[in-house]
Amino acid sequence: MWLFLFGSIWGINEVFLGEILYRNDVQNSSVILTVLALFLLAISRGMINKPGSSALIGTFAVLFRLVNTAPSYCHLLGIFLLGATFDVFSSLLIKNKEHAPLRWGATGMLSAFVNNALFALLITCVFRYEYWTVGGFSKVFQHIFISGSIITVIAALLVPLGFIVGKNGGILFDRRPRWSYASTIIGSIALWTVAMFLG
Numbered sequence: 001m002w003l004f005l006f007g008s009i010w011g012i013n014e015v016f017l018g019e020i021l022y023r024n025d026v027q028n029s030s031v032i033l034t035v036l037a038l039f040l041l042a043i044s045r046g047m048i049n050k051p052g053s054s055a056l057i058g059t060f061a062v063l064f065r066l067v068n069t070a071p072s073y074c075h076l077l078g079i080f081l082l083g084a085t086f087d088v089f090s091s092l093l094i095k096n097k098e099h100a101p102l103r104w105g106a107t108g109m110l111s112a113f114v115n116n117a118l119f120a121l122l123i124t125c126v127f128r129y130e131y132w133t134v135g136g137f138s139k140v141f142q143h144i145f146i147s148g149s150i151i152t153v154i155a156a157l158l159v160p161l162g163f164i165v166g167k168n169g170g171i172l173f174d175r176r177p178r179w180s181y182a183s184t185i186i187g188s189i190a191l192w193t194v195a196m197f198l199g
Helices: 002-023 029-047 053-068 073-093 101-126 130-175 177-198
Strands: none
Touching: 002 029, 002 053, 002 073, 002 177, 029 053, 029 073, 029 101, 029 130, 053 073, 053 177, 073 101, 101 130, 130 177
16 A cells, blocks of 8 residues: 555656646756655655565556546656666665665666666667657757766765655554554545546
8 A cells, every 4th residue: 555655646746746847848857757756766665675666656656647647658658667777776785774875875876877768768769759769869868968967966865865764654654553554545545536636
C-alpha cells in the first residue's frame, strides 16, 4: 500500500504540476519534475529498501498518469525509466545498508544522469519520437549534459535528505501499524478521487 501511495503522489504531481509547468512554458520543467520524483523515490526507499520497489512505484505513477490525463507516451516512458533506473542503483549501492549517506548521494547522482542519457537516446534513436528527432543532436546533448548535470547536482543533496526522511518516517509508522495502513488507504483514495474530479 505504501508503494501504491507513493506512485499515486508521483502521478498526481505529474498530472497537475506538470500540466501547469508545460502550459506556462516554464524553463527546465522536466528538471523540476525529475528532482521531485527522485526525492519521492528516496523517501520511499528509505522506508522500504527492497529491490523492485522503486520500479513498482514508477509503474503505479505511469498508471495514474495514463488513467487521469491524455496519454503522452514520451512522459510515460520517462516516468517508468526513472523508477527503474533508481531501482537498479539503489539495489546495487544501498542494499542492506542502514546508514550510508555517500552511497545515497551516489545513488541519486547516477540515477539522475544515467536516466537522462538513457531517455534521450531511447526516445530519439529507438522510438524515433518526432519531437525529439526534429530537435536532433543539440536537443539530445542539452537533455543529457545540461539538464542531466543540473539534476545530478541537485540529486546529490536532495536524495540523501529523502533517505533520511524516509528512514525516520518508516520508524514512526512501524510503531503504529494500524494507523499507517489506514493512512495509506485513505491517502491513495483521496489522490485518485481528486484526480478524477479535477483531471
